[in-house]
Amino acid sequence: MTTETFLDEHVIQFPKLGWSFRINPTAFSIFGFNIQWYGIIITFGLILALIYVLPKMKRFGLDSDRAIDVIIGGVIGGIIGARAYYVLMRWDEYKWDWKAILNTRNGGLAIYGGLIGAIIVGYIIARIRKVRALPMLDIVSLGFLIGQSIGRWGNFVNQEAFGINTDNFLGMTGGTIQRSISYDMQIGGNMYFNDVKVLWEKPVHPCFLYESLWCLLGFVILAFWSKRRKYDGQIFLMYLSWYGIERFIVEGLRTDSLMLGNIRISQALSAVLFILSVILQILLLVRRKRDPESMKLYVNTEESHQLIEESRRKRMGLSKEDAKIDGSDSDPDILNDDDDDFDMSELSILGDDDDAEGDSSDDKTEETGSPDEKTGENKEDK
Numbered sequence: 001m002t003t004e005t006f007l008d009e010h011v012i013q014f015p016k017l018g019w020s021f022r023i024n025p026t027a028f029s030i031f032g033f034n035i036q037w038y039g040i041i042i043t044f045g046l047i048l049a050l051i052y053v054l055p056k057m058k059r060f061g062l063d064s065d066r067a068i069d070v071i072i073g074g075v076i077g078g079i080i081g082a083r084a085y086y087v088l089m090r091w092d093e094y095k096w097d098w099k100a101i102l103n104t105r106n107g108g109l110a111i112y113g114g115l116i117g118a119i120i121v122g123y124i125i126a127r128i129r130k131v132r133a134l135p136m137l138d139i140v141s142l143g144f145l146i147g148q149s150i151g152r153w154g155n156f157v158n159q160e161a162f163g164i165n166t167d168n169f170l171g172m173t174g175g176t177i178q179r180s181i182s183y184d185m186q187i188g189g190n191m192y193f194n195d196v197k198v199l200w201e202k203p204v205h206p207c208f209l210y211e212s213l214w215c216l217l218g219f220v221i222l223a224f225w226s227k228r229r230k231y232d233g234q235i236f237l238m239y240l241s242w243y244g245i246e247r248f249i250v251e252g253l254r255t256d257s258l259m260l261g262n263i264r265i266s267q268a269l270s271a272v273l274f275i276l277s278v279i280l281q282i283l284l285l286v287r288r289k290r291d292p293e294s295m296k297l298y299v300n301t302e303e304s305h306q307l308i309e310e311s312r313r314k315r316m317g318l319s320k321e322d323a324k325i326d327g328s329d330s331d332p333d334i335l336n337d338d339d340d341d342f343d344m345s346e347l348s349i350l351g352d353d354d355d356a357e358g359d360s361s362d363d364k365t366e367e368t369g370s371p372d373e374k375t376g377e378n379k380e381d382k
Contacts, residue, residue, distance in 0.1 A: 006182075006200075009175035012159060015203055016169045025157050038107055038154035045150030046075065049143035056142075059227070060135040061299030063311040069129050070136060074122035081117015082109035089258035089265060107158050110258065111148065111247075112269055130307070134232035135298045141239035142223055148243075149215035155208035163205025163253035164198050171203025184255070196255050205253045214246040231288055231295040237277045244274030 007013065012021045026034045050071065057064040086108050087094050087101050094101050119137070126133050155161040159176035181200035184191035191198060198204065218239070226235050248270035251257055257264040288295040298304050 006178045007173070007175035009179065012156070012172065012174040012177075014170065014172050014206075016171060023157055037157040039104070041154040041157065042109075042147075042151045045147040048150060049146040052146055053139055053143040056139055056226075058308060059299065060139045061297070061301065061304035061308070062131060062135055062139065063307045065311045065314075066129045066131050066307070067136060067139075070122050070126045070131050071140070073125035074118040074140065077121025078114040078118035079104075079109075081120070082111065082114030085110040085113020085116065086258070089260075107154070107160055110266075112266055115144070132232070132298050132304075134236070137233060138226065138229065138235035141236045142219060142226065144239060145215045145219035145222065145243075149212050149219065152208040152212040152215070156206075161208050161254060161256060163207045163250075164196065164255060165202040166205045167203075168205075170206055170209065172206045173203045177204060181255070191255055194257070194259055198255055204255075207250050207254050210250050211246065214250075215243070218242045229297070231284055232298050234281070234284070237281050237284075240273045240277035241281070244270045244277065248274060 008022070010022050010024050012023060013019065023037070025036055025038065027037045027040055028035050053071070054064055054068065057067050083101070083104055089110070118140075122136070122140075123133055125131075126136055152161075159174045159180070162172070162177055165171075178200040181191065181198050181204075183189055184196075185198065185200070186192060190196075222235055222238055222242070225238065229235055248267055251264055251267035251270060254264075258266060284295070
């Protein structure tokens with residue numbers, strides 16, 4: 001076969017579905033600087049994740065004014081971590097080209113590196129800003145799923161992160177995919193070196209699509225369960241197990257895996273994360289059954305109520321000193337909004353500001369008492 005039989009490099013096809021697209025990875029140019037669809041899609045996913053996550057902070061007992069600093073730091077750490085992870089795993093390709101290391105417009109971001117960087121930087125800032133790490137990880141896990149579900153479409157535009165040949169109805173091909181396979185299957189190419197057998201003439205697995213749909217489904221499930229979680233950190237552990245099992249399977253189909261010898265790094269890491277997260281979930285549920293009080297949700301604590309109320313008073317224009325409250329000033333109804341029932345609006349990115357806790361804890365009623373009892377207590381405090 002000759003290169004004349006390749007599709008145009010900007011053409012993407014799903015042969016059995018009869019779909020064909022022509023997409024230039026460059027969206028537009030500004031003063032000679034090319035803006036790539038990859039970056040636009042990643043940014044769009046990030047924005048949607050923020051729009052969803054920020055109004056939900058109070059449901060997890062977090063002050064959004066403090067949490068936004070953690071998110072900003074996590075985003076920066078995530079970008080740096082994602083690129084550093086990818087470059088380190090392909091160091092032979094980048095060690096003589098420092099400019100290429102900083103160029104992320106055409107891809108080259110590793111999700112696990114992004115998660116590691118985001119968690120490390122986010123944790124440091126959370127300690128500084130007095131934001132509890134576990135409930136923060138719970139809420140941002142939902143943001144991760146939104147961002148990953150959308151961000152994977154950047155791989156579609158770039159025609160990358162595809163799998164081995166397939167005959168299923170979702171099989172895809174494209175001009176760039178065909179050229180990549182033809183080049184990498186030659187002696188010295190990555191696929192040849194890693195002993196990956198792929199024919200450029202045949203469709204390949206659309207791994208980006210599998211992961212995008214899996215993350216979207218995971219978001220729906222975890223968003224539903226987030227109001228019924230039993231302990232802080234549960235949603236994060238569920239995210240690790242949910243994403244880990246999918247990534248373990250899909251990584252085995254991919255042709256561009258980051259390798260360490262004969263080991264697919266992301267596949268091995270996915271297996272470890274899945275196993276550990278499942279074990280931890282079992283152990284923590286057993287612990288909660290034996291000692292419910294030790295697994296009390298942060299959203300039901302006095303500290304959470306106090307920090308949120310102080311932030312509210314600051315937004316009202318009170319000075320830092322006047323905004324401070326002691327135990328007698330705290331209002332146990334700060335988080336007691338009508339947010340008990342899950343409905344489809346929960347999945348709306350532009351949903352209303354339903355950031356109350358709802359019935360996520362089995363022991364909240366015991367702690368705060370009935371509405372009549374709370375009313376009486378408030379009158380006595382006054």
